[in-house]
Amino acid sequence: MNAETPSAGDLLVRTGGIVFLVGAVATVVTVAPLFLGTEPFPAPAYFVCMLMGAGFLLAAAGVVRSALAQRRAARSSA
Numbered sequence: 001m002n003a004e005t006p007s008a009g010d011l012l013v014r015t016g017g018i019v020f021l022v023g024a025v026a027t028v029v030t031v032a033p034l035f036l037g038t039e040p041f042p043a044p045a046y047f048v049c050m051l052m053g054a055g056f057l058l059a060a061a062g063v064v065r066s067a068l069a070q071r072r073a074a075r076s077s078a
Helices: 010-036 043-048 051-077
Strands: none
Touching: 010 043, 010 051
């Protein structure tokens, strides 16, 4: 168990990771029929693949938010 208190941006990083994984699974599922020679999915299925980028941006925003919070804490203690 982690005894560390959650810092600013942790929720964004976790949410971004989950959204990224959903997008990655959607990408594999969407591209697989192209390699297997079966009927490809309709166009809206490809839009779900864009969740990979959205998840990456969410996670990056969480990292930036956490870094800014640490910088503010370091400045206030100095």
